[in-house]
Amino acid sequence: MDTNLPPVEELRRIDAELTRLDARRAELLARRVWLLGVLYAPAARPAAPFGGVAAPPETSPRGAQNVLLTLGGTLLAIAALAFTLVSWGSMGIAGRSAVLLAVTSAALAAPAVLLRRGLASTAEALGALGLVLTVLDAYALHRVALPGTDGAGYAAGASAVLAGAWAGYGGLLPRLRVPLPAAVAAAQLPLPLGAAAAGGGPAAVAWAVLVTVAGDLLLLGRPAGLPVRITAGASAGVLGSWALLTGGRLSLTEPWSGAPLLLGCAALGLYAARAARPAAPVLAVVAGLAAVGAVAGPARAALPGEWAVPVYTVCGLALAALWRPVRAAWIPAPVRAGLGLAGGSVAALGVLWALPPVLGGLLGPADRSTGVWSGAHAAPPLGGYPATAALVLLLGAVAAGATGRPWGRWGALVLGWAFLMALPVVLELSYAAGLAVRLVAAAGALAVAVRSGAPARGLPESAPEAPAEVPARPEGAWGASWTAGVAAAPPAPGVLTAWTGFAAGAAAAASAALLALDARGATFAVSGVSFGLFAAAAVLGAGAVRGAAAGAAVLVAAGLVGAGGAAAGLAPSTAGLLLLLVPAGTAALATRVRSAAAEATGGAVGLVALVLTVPRPAVLALALALAGVVAAATALRPERRAASWLAAALFLGAAWVRLAVWGVAVPEAYTLPVTVPALVVGVLRRRRDPAVSSWAAYGPGLGITLLPGLVAVWSDPAWVRPLLLGAGALAVTLLGARFRLQAPLVLGGVALVLVGVHELAPYVVQLVGALPRWLPPAAAGLLLLAVGATYERRLREARALRERLARMG
Missing domain, CATH: 1.20.58 (Methane Monooxygenase Hydroxylase; Chain G, domain 1)
Incomplete structure (x- = not known):
């Protein structure tokens, strides 16, 4: 390349050279494709013995050789x-x-x-x-x-x-x-x-099998060929499984014979985990389970039967706790994780065994076999369940709390609550003690809901760094997920803890309330304590839990008021009036403690109160009026202006029910109380916003009175209602014309016409009766002829138009 040329000339030569190289490259690529086609083209198919082309071969020569x-x-x-x-x-x-x-x-x-x-x-x-x-x-x-x-x-x-x-x-x-x-x-x-x-016997044969498995594992550690290693590994897996099952069976029948065998299985499993790294986690889990069975078997045999599950649980927790501080290089991280999983699995199975008493303590009071306030107490469900179930739950709670992780603390709280709920069942506590334990469980759970950050107090904000031997992880997708789990831990589950605490507290309080229905005094005592607990949670809590606690407090207050009415022997309708105290109190407290959940719960209680008064219309009218007062008071708050519509509806309903009680059947008595306020609201609205149409401002109010009045006019033979309705419709029409408002003009005019038709109808009927019989058919025929002629003319005009368009083309 001559660099002494002018830049323009040098650039031209470079472009020409690049073009030539591109053309040569395309030529070489085309030649390469042709050569590949020649080299890899299928050989010519041999001719078939009887003409034609033979089918292509379906196997390779080497495959045919091996088959033969x-x-x-x-x-x-x-x-x-x-x-x-x-x-x-x-x-x-x-x-x-x-x-x-x-x-x-x-x-x-x-x-x-x-x-x-x-x-x-x-x-x-x-x-x-x-x-x-x-x-x-x-x-x-x-x-x-x-x-x-x-x-x-x-x-x-x-x-x-x-x-x-x-x-x-x-x-x-x-x-x-x-x-x-x-x-x-x-x-x-x-x-x-x-x-x-x-x-x-079986133990001797199993030991012989274990020795054979040990030889297989030693062979796995030698640099033998792949077929030898596969055979040794498969044989070790089959024989080792048989020995493990035999050891497990002996651990249940002859613990002192099965324990050494299981320990041998555990040792070989750990050695195999080091020899076969991809399967290390699974082999470590098997080894851990065998070790738990070896230790727990003799201990279980030396204790009564109800201690069997706690013994296994303790051994599982011990295994899960011992592996954590071990950081020796000769125990890889996957092996430690497998041992922890084995111990945790055994403990989890123990917790599952201990759950039925928890469900019995929680749901047992719902299955009532005695009457409300009868003073008799049903036998607790699941009577005779081993009392050690409570111990298993307590051990699980302590172990979960000792993990030093937020999720462990959360599990400790759940298991601690489960421990309290199981106590009345497994210990067969007295009636009063069972109520007290349930209330204590509710109080503790609500305290956790209020202070949801307390379980994570003292814990590090982030997870500790992964151990140095993390790279020696199992291969594949499982290894990647395991490494991610070791390297990071989830953040503190504060929201989950808060809602778990509230749910547990509400469940325990509901269980106590159901159990308290056996005695009148217990009902009032439990309701009072529950109300205090939820009220305290509403005052001390924050966020959504605070609102939920306030709603629960309102619900408990409603139950307390209802229980008071039942204790006083009040009729359901009178109890409904008494129950209106709950929404009234909620509306009064809402000025200081803002809680949408509490107000919604109060509204629901008010609806129940109204339903209770339905059998007695006079009491229903009073209840609707009182509910209207509560709604009107709520509407005084700026953020609750919409409650004014509810108040108006309640007052209107109270008036209608009262009119029905008095036997008033005049429809205007029901419609005018709605029309007048609606028209006043329409006038005020038009003053603030002149752009509002008359249909939106005055249409609803006029329609509420005019339409029912028209229905009543057509069924009323007297002359007073048509006269009054016609006069009113005339006035509405004139006002609409005067102020050029469409809605009054149209509605008033239509009503005036219909009233006039009603008044003219008798005379029309008389006239029709005086006409000859042939007149109606003749009029119908003339009408049909006129329609037909008009239709024919329209068709003729359409054809003429089509012809003109065709000539234009």
Whole structure:
């Protein structure tokens, strides 16, 4: 590149060179595509034997070779087995020995020759056949030379000999892949079969299995081939599972025999977790469960039956607590996490076992078998449940609180509340003690709801850093999720704690209230205490929990008032009037304590009060008026102006009910009290906003009176109502015309016309009766003719228009 050229000339040359390079690159790419097509194009299909083109091959030559070799070896093995089992007796001892020895020797020797000639697959097939023949040789030897030998003992010795022989054969011919895995598989039998042959029980056989598993695990740690490692791992998994199940069964029936066996399973599981890193968490969980069973089994056997679950729970919690401070490099983080999960799972199962008394204490009072205020007390549900269930819940609460994590503290609060709710059931407490415990549970839970940040007090704001050995985590998606769980912890669940505390407190208070219905004094005492608790929570709390507590306090106050009415023997309608004190008190307190939940609950209580007074209309009218007063007082607050509409509706309802009680049937008595205020409101609204239409300002008020009046006019034969309604409609029409308002003009005019039609109707009827019979059909015919002529004219005009348009085109 000549850099002495002018910039313009140099730029032109660079562009020309780049263009040439792009063209050459496109040419080379096209050539490359063609060459790839030539190299990888499918070979020409051979011609079919009878013409046409043969179908493409469906398997590779190597696949066909392997299938043929496998089938051949299998058929030879079957033939040898048939010879051994069926044709054995037709030959003498020398002939039989010579045949088996010759065939086995040939099958075992042939692979060496075949491997030197490069026939590895054929050598593999004949080698596998030779291994099968050695098994048949062992069987033949037992039948001929050692017929009296015990079958299990002989099988143990034969499997040991075969395992050694196959391992040596595989060492001599390392290119064969079958002998060494087969030797590993055969090595699984000598010790278990030998223990069974020696008369050992399940424990002895299980120990023999464990020793075999230990050998498999040692083999996993050696640099053996993949088939050998897979065989050893699979064998260890199968035999180890059998030993673990046997140890678990013995732990329940013979604890002192099963405990050492389970400890051995736990030790081998931990060793396997180090040898097989991807499965380390699962193996650690298995090892932890085995350790818990080993320790808890003998302890459970030494204690009464009701202590079984607490013993396992304590052992599980101990395992979950002991692994945490261990930071030694020889225990990887996944193994520690697996041990913690195992211990936590055992403890969780214990907590699940202890939950039925909690449900019994919470929901038991709802299943009433005695009358309200009868003084009789039903037996507590789930009587006879082990009292140690409460201990399990208490242990779980202490352990959860000791974790030093916010979620642990939350769990401790839940389990502590569950402990209190279970006490009346498992300890079969007296009636008064059961009420007291439930109220204590409610008080504690509401205290937590009010001070939701207290459980997280003293805890670090963020999670601690992950341990140094975190990179040695399990592989795959599970390992990624585990690392994320170790590296970070959720923030303090303050909102969840607050709502959990409120829900638990409300549930405990409701359970106490249901139980208190057995006695009158207990009902008032529990209601008073519950009201105090919820009121305190409403005053001291904050946020949504504060509003919920205020609503609950209003609900409890309503129950207290209702109980007072029932104790005084008041009728339901009178009790409804008394119940209106609750919404009145709520509205009065709302000026100082603003709570939408409390006001909504008060409104719901007021609705119930009105429903109670429905059977007595006179009392209902009074209740509606009192409710209207409460709504009007609420509407005085600037943020509750909308309550004025409710107050107006309640006052109107009270007036209507009172009129009905007095027997007033004149519709105007019901409509005019609505019309006058509605028109006044419309006038005031038009003054503030002249743009408001007359339909929105005056339409509702005029319609409320005019429409019912028209209905009454058409069913009233007297002349007074039509005269008054017509005069009123005339006045409305004139006012509409005077002020040019559409709604009064239209509504008044329509009403005036309808009243006039009503007055003219009798004369029309008389006139129709005086006309001849033929006049109505004749009038109908003339009408139809006029309509038909008009229709025909419209069609003619349409056709003429179409023709003109066509000429224009």
